Amino acid sequence: MSQVVDAKGLACPQPVILAKKALSGIEEGIITVIVDSEASRENVRRFAESQGCTVTAEEKDGEFYLEIAKGYTCAVPGQTGAPARQTGKKRAVFIQSDSIGPDEELGKQLMKGFLENMVELEDSELPSKMIFVNRGVFITCFWDETIEKLDELTKRGVDIFSCGACLNHFGISGKLKIGEVGNAFDSVQTLVQHENTITLG
Amino acid sequence: MEHSEDAGVFRLNDGTLLVQTADFITPVVDDPFMYGRIAAANSLSDIYAMGGKAVCCLNLVCYDSCNIEARELRSILMGGLDAVKEAGAVIAGGHTVDDPEMKFGLSVTGIVEEKHLTRNNNAKPGDRLILTKPLGMGILTTANKVDMASEKTMETAARIMGMLNQGAAAAMNETGAHSATDITGFGLIGHALEMARGSGVTFRIRTDAVPFLPEAVDLAGMGLIPAGSYNNRRFAGETVEFEKELSDDRKMIYFDAQTSGGLFISTAPENARTLLEKIRENGAGDAEIIGEVVEREEKFILFS
Numbered sequence: 068m069s070q071v072v073d074a075k076g077l078a079c080p081q082p083v084i085l086a087k088k089a090l091s092g093i094e095e096g097i098i099t100v101i102v103d104s105e106a107s108r109e110n111v112r113r114f115a116e117s118q119g120c121t122v123t124a125e126e127k128d129g130e131f132y133l134e135i136a137k138g139y140t141c142a143v144p145g146q147t148g149a150p151a152r153q154t155g156k157k158r159a160v161f162i163q164s165d166s167i168g169p170d171e172e173l174g175k176q177l178m179k180g181f182l183e184n185m186v187e188l189e190d191s192e193l194p195s196k197m198i199f200v201n202r203g204v205f206i207t208c209f210w211d212e213t214i215e216k217l218d219e220l221t222k223r224g225v226d227i228f229s230c231g232a233c234l235n236h237f238g239i240s241g242k243l244k245i246g247e248v249g250n251a252f253d254s255v256q257t258l259v260q261h262e263n264t265i266t267l268g
Numbered sequence: 269m270e271h272s273e274d275a276g277v278f279r280l281n282d283g284t285l286l287v288q289t290a291d292f293i294t295p296v297v298d299d300p301f302m303y304g305r306i307a308a309a310n311s312l313s314d315i316y317a318m319g320g321k322a323v324c325c326l327n328l329v330c331y332d333s334c335n336i337e338a339r340e341l342r343s344i345l346m347g348g349l350d351a352v353k354e355a356g357a358v359i360a361g362g363h364t365v366d367d368p369e370m371k372f373g374l375s376v377t378g379i380v381e382e383k384h385l386t387r388n389n390n391a392k393p394g395d396r397l398i399l400t401k402p403l404g405m406g407i408l409t410t411a412n413k414v415d416m417a418s419e420k421t422m423e424t425a426a427r428i429m430g431m432l433n434q435g436a437a438a439a440m441n442e443t444g445a446h447s448a449t450d451i452t453g454f455g456l457i458g459h460a461l462e463m464a465r466g467s468g469v470t471f472r473i474r475t476d477a478v479p480f481l482p483e484a485v486d487l488a489g490m491g492l493i494p495a496g497s498y499n500n501r502r503f504a505g506e507t508v509e510f511e512k513e514l515s516d517d518r519k520m521i522y523f524d525a526q527t528s529g530g531l532f533i534s535t536a537p538e539n540a541r542t543l544l545e546k547i548r549e550n551g552a553g554d555a556e557i558i559g560e561v562v563e564r565e566e567k568f569i570l571f572s
Contacts, residue, residue: 080411080491080492083491083492084414104495105498105502106495106498109493110491113491114490231420247418247421250415252416
């Protein structure tokens, strides 16, 4: 039974938000979103595709019916030629401390070594996002040598986020030297979307 | 004036012209003071785009009394006053109506000395094109309505939108420019099209030189693009050629409807560097030379 979301008459970005809620409520399946403007049709399509869903749109009397398929991994007929892009780009690294393992002194060296060695990876092996939370945000604020290496990573397309609430908690919001302040939405979305999340610390 | 100018113009006497404009907008940021300041900066901008100076303003308020508290309204008006004071103008009064959707802005009366009057239809081949503020504000404010833009980027966006185009206009009057407009609802492409078509020339934009806030591209990819930006693409899309290969999300940045966007100036090549430096000194640190004017080609705007 496919769910129908009626978003007619709503201004951007409300139809996207309704589609987002409906999609997050299902593991797998099809939802139909009805909109009545071209802007909403395009926006809902963009959103669904950014979430890895397949979208087909149909117009009936000035209304657009978008069928969004979530979770089915098999190819849609007629689109079999699409290349399977399996690069490291769907990998996220989640850093939840400034130290790895029980011994703190050794742990900090390990963390530094691990992060700084990431620049040696091939582009295809790099993660698409790195999220620093809890004591991890000390790294993005104060570890100058590591920050230099992280900067190289951002130039190669890796997005770096530090948890805003964590920065506030430690009173170091103004000290962030690399990347952006992430919100809870970004973090949750990244963890859910990425096929492969590596957790450190 | 018979073509589409940024503001209405009346001759007062030899050498001095009266310019008149009005604009108001729905909230674009969460903070009421900043919203007021941005709305005022947005209203004042048309005066600056013509090389003028604001003199006297009226508040235009559509007040959503069910959802906006009186003290928030006060903050909005204080934000507006803050911008008007910086402009060296006064608020002489205003008008408020009840409206379920909050809107605020100004009616602005300004003057411009005839020698400084900068029209939007006088770009000349060889000119360099300067843009004084980064793009992406329409997408960011749309995303912000549903809390999907990062706080850090929204702070930057609010600062950019709250900045007056006064400094850039002063630099332009000092150095001289052939043509200018301000980038608002029609986006960079819409306003550039108006100038290029009016001047009978083509603009060659160096895509990589155009400043924008990078998060806007990601948010565009998630469908957080305002309807106005799609309208701009429908209206102006045929007049543009993207020679450089760009993602569809990135292209939307150049169609994106701006609130309180920067000035877009065409100036002689020998003046361009000096003008850019002065604009930056006057506060618009993100200003860039983004392209040049060439003889009319089939398309009015080329992104190379």
